Amino acid sequence: MLKTIEWTGSAVRLLEQTRLPMETAYVEIHDEKQMWDAIKRLVVRGAPAIGVAAAFGVYLGIKDAHGAFDQRLNEVCDYLATSRPTAVNLFWAIERIRRVGAAAGSAEQRKARILDECLAMLEEDVRACRAIGEHGAALLASLRPRTSEPLNILTHCNAGACVAVKYGTALAPIYVGVEQGMQFHVFADETRPLLQGSRITAFELKENGVPVTVLCDNMAASLMSQKRLDAVIVGADRIASNGDTANKIGTMGVAILARHFGVPFFVAAPLSTIDFSIDSGAQIPIEQRDASEIASGFGRQTAPDGVGFYNPAFDVTPAEFIAGIITERGVVRAPYVAGLAALRG
């Protein structure tokens, strides 16, 4: 199966995601500067993947340090934190490595502990995504228990193997289900404006041998009206205590249409995505992105000069439209306030 991040023993091997879907290339990262650049240029993307990549970036930056180890560690950590200033998971991962590196011991001992921590983070990510996949696959299998036909799943944007080390979140139930002998046909919304669905989701499903059909975002209702879908699964950027879910723009519309057509709509996300500090989605600010993504998103201008653009990065799907939230500790159902709080314990 496609791996986004691998430790070779002396370097980090990253899938070069900026070249997708035209080329499956890998790049070897040997020092912290190359890693900073890879994170900045979106060679590696998605919260879990960025965190693991940054942790290894710290290790690459200190592994040859002589003397003044603490100073060097802090320099490298501070430097890598500037690669994507809005990625919360990046800071979390860097601080985790900084703490491990700050503990007592010789420089060589501390270097070894940092590498162990990086490898542990990589394994944790694979384990969490695999657990999401197992809970999700069981849930999907229960939708049509007595069929040998492929299950038809719609997804929006990309929350697959490419955002994590392996498996991903929204696509983990598919990949783990396939390992268990289940069959799927995945429909991938292309996901305007940046086309993560057609560029990345379609690519990784195809690479991993899962049949996939790409459609424009406005075609999902047509598909649902023909009763061709068994479920929708999407990822999440942030989930409020009550289950309201911020995800890529367009997700809310899919959820409302799925409800209308009686198709169950699931969110798959690690517990780290749940923000217990907010009560509801109303507290999630929506970033407006640059007009050029709509006006000339394909390398060619497709809208006239002098008009306005509406380009929100996310929308918030109200919890009432979500049939279940699939986490590494199991599937949470409504009422979400109680269900999510119980998982936290």
Next chain:
Amino acid sequence: MLKTIEWTGSAVRLLEQTRLPMETAYVEIHDEKQMWDAIKRLVVRGAPAIGVAAAFGVYLGIKDAHGAFDQRLNEVCDYLATSRPTAVNLFWAIERIRRVGAAAGSAEQRKARILDECLAMLEEDVRACRAIGEHGAALLASLRPRTSEPLNILTHCNAGACVAVKYGTALAPIYVGVEQGMQFHVFADETRPLLQGSRITAFELKENGVPVTVLCDNMAASLMSQKRLDAVIVGADRIASNGDTANKIGTMGVAILARHFGVPFFVAAPLSTIDFSIDSGAQIPIEQRDASEIASGFGRQTAPDGVGFYNPAFDVTPAEFIAGIITERGVVRAPYVAGLAALRG
């Protein structure tokens, strides 16, 4: 106001729609071969506009004919009918001109009658679209009778001035409303895969001085959730006796979302769009279009090779989601079977 088709006295002046939105160019058509080419290459598009253009094409083809007038007339008519073999309005317009030209009289008399018929068709189109605009503007004004704020209208695809001689259908209520002193802000879905919304709707509204904001199709739900819309208006390709409406892919999803968010959803179309030979939308076949429109619609490949594509040209919005159908004879409300039949009389 922008005019798609004009008779100069010796030639037909067409807005060069293939260059939109980057360039506002016009092309003068002097003979039937140039008109065939203009229809074929989508320089002129939309059922009403194609019909009028083809009629003038016949005139340009026979105006210098000497002897064997009937033979020449039939040759030109048959030739122009091959320019877009699926455009019903094209055949209708050509047959209308053929009948006029076949009537008794000298060649010069018959040429003059053909030109008169072309000019009558042009005027009929302007009159019908203007009538749709007047009924629609009154309807929109009634939505917020006591405000001087602009009305916020969402539209999908392009059913504006560019598909007709002037005014168009879905945008006619906007243009006529502006003439009457109303104010609007139009939100235009970009309308994947061919982007008629961002390329053409945004262009013509801007050219005609109406403020317009472009959004990706999957952002409409976000806009509606913020209560920023007063109404949705779309055109129609074909309306069944019961009001079910076939229109550009994505229309049905917009209609279902509009119902969810309490935004009235209107269809604006001439009576000629109503197909009384079919009882419901279930009898309307949906054409699947070429995968390349999704995979590389902007001159650059954006989806990997070896995956499937779902690319229906249209969807059918059930009549239950339509708050009113705006025609040149007035606004029809549910129950549509009775309302549409009454208009026919």
